[in-house]
Amino acid sequence: MSDVILSPPDQQIATLPEEPQLRPLAKVAHVINGEFYSGAERVQDLLGKCLPSFGYDVSFVCLKPGQFAESRSASVGPIYDLPMRSRLDLWKAKTLADLIKQENFEIVHAHSPRNAMIGMGAAYLANVPFVYHVHSPTSRDSTHQFRNWVNQRIEQVSVTRAEKLVCVSNSLAAHMKSLGVPESRLAVVHNGVPQVFDVPYRELPVGDWTLGTVALFRPRKGLEVLLEAMAQLRERGHQVRLRAVGRFETPDYEQKIKSLVTQLRLAEAIDWVGFTNDVVSEFAKMDLFVLPSLFGEGLPMVVLEAMATGVPVVATDVEGVTEAIIDGESGIIAIPNDPNNLAQRIESILIGTVDWRAMRRNAMERHAESFSDMAMARGVASVYDEILQRTPAVLETV
Template sequence: MSDTAVSSSSQPSTASTDQAPPTLAKVVHVINGEHYSGAERVQDLLGKCLPKFGYDASFVCVKPGKFAEARSASTSPIHDLPMKHKFDLWQAKRLADLVKQENFAVIHAHTPRTALIGMGASHLTGVPFVYHVHSPTSRDSTRPWHNWMNQRIEQMSIARAVQLVCVSNSLAGHMRTLGVKEDRITVVHNGVPQVDHVVDRELPSGTWTLGTVALFRPRKGLEVLLEAMAQLRDRGHMIRLRAVGPFETPEYEAGIHALVEKLNLGDAIDWVGFARDVNAQFTQMDLFVLPSLFGEGLPMVVLESMAAGTPVVATDVEGVTEAIVDGESGIIAKPNDPEHLAQRIEAVLTGREDWREIRKTALKRHADLFSDVAMARGVASVYDKILQK
């Protein structure tokens, strides 16, 4: 690779009967790459499924980290292009060099940081630039200054994007309020693979295992779930929690463990940490709970739980109600309300909401509307449009 190009951190996939023919159009997905959570799962699955629709995907990581080692769906090439800070615009030139060298037909960015250099590389090469909206940047964290800065970067960068791919109708509405015109917005719901063999399960008896999966940070609402659990245990319900995922910071982890001790929940929680095989985790949960406070797009873990046959209780935040119909394919609770979350979980524990019927309906709804293939088809249609294929 030339001096102006970026380094590669993985080997290209070996030839197989599933490998895309060399005539496929090439697309580069510019991502952060330091974590592997919902947005990164989308990127990984697009890398796997886009060749079915005529596109060969590669990745550029501007914050190289867990993505390269944790991805499991795709074997697309990964290139490292580390940015020193948010405004490291020199990397736009390096990305442009790679785009020319690899003959990429589309630049597809996924975060405000990557949108900035994606915009620059598009300007330098004339290659069209697409931006994927995974969550509302203005409500991405509990740090107002951080949110404000990222939203300004995003708004400036996407001015050059030919199309925005929004993962939910609620996010599309949010982008319209920021002045993005309707003809530049396409809604493509997130999707996850269907599980080949969903294990038949009986209605839980005795102790119920609640589960949650996340990159644990303040907006995920773990404190609300812990407080709801304490209320349910005080009412005599036998429950425990299986918590899957890493913490964003050691400070937040310490605060959560202090709350666990205060609520006397230490003997009722299994801290699993990061897990590569999330589907295997869902089979060990009787009820999946996503207590997010705000800042979601269309949570991948909700779709993965539906596909695995684990009924979902989730809060009414962006995108969730586009996947879940309350009382039919899952249960909806008010965000940041431990008492209401406890009531909605209790409705399932006591049979007021039918665990078996929710499971059955969720499996069908996922298969019909939220598969990884449907997601890739939608994204490919965006590429077809801008490339006039």
């Protein structure tokens, strides 16, 4: 156990749940990468915050310690650093199994192919149930086909011992079923983000429009497509600016994007914000949120966050997006990897063909009904309840 590092005490301070549970907490170890803080990490963070309301105490085990520990907003539950020396450092499964026994964890819940491999082995050695969270289609997770193939094979082998696979969208559940996972082992729990109760009233933008996008910028996010669409819109006389929130995955990709910006003469029309923990305040500075992903999504958290804050969304037709957005009603759906179509769909809002005010109102209502963080936690807790044969927690509103 000497290579398990427990984060400082200030990261272990638990807060009282918003809705008190009336049964003893069962302990769950969420095995994560922890290197970045993006969509999947936001899910993990919110589950750590909300699951105690449904009878489950969450701890995190980071196999690639990094940005998660310093960026998570909830700060609930301890973080154990268990850094892998390489992708093949399978001995970490034994170390994790020892930790599971020592801390009396009742479920191991993994979130990526790497930590599925370690989590599965540790759960087997410790004789506790194993759950796997499917955040995106591994076979289409990046532009590196060999890496995708390797990760898919690791995932397929690792999930054979999973009691349940939690898929963040129906499209992902169908994808896993096509790979041979029995339907009885699949559960769909849509992602969710906190409801924003004090969204300020906003007037319809006139003249200048600020387009926004939030991502860990990498090739499959389609930033090039958005830049080309934006250049078209400016050529047609629309005064649009871009507010880009997030960091680049690699320096090489950043250089490629900045070169394209220069080529399209957009340098003066883009604000590069970088990474921020306060995404909600960034949405308040956007008139439209654009997610131009090419592929490889599950149910994008940033789409839900934009909906919650009343920022109309234009997103491409990739996995999970159409489960959150109703085209023309609570958002706009565009064709992936098609700058012309993306420009046309954005323009339909700029010229008033689509009602910006109605879309804003409908998006907030749809989020509140179906995509809150508590709804997500309730769904995951129901999976745990089924596995442990527990009666669902009885909640009382304070």
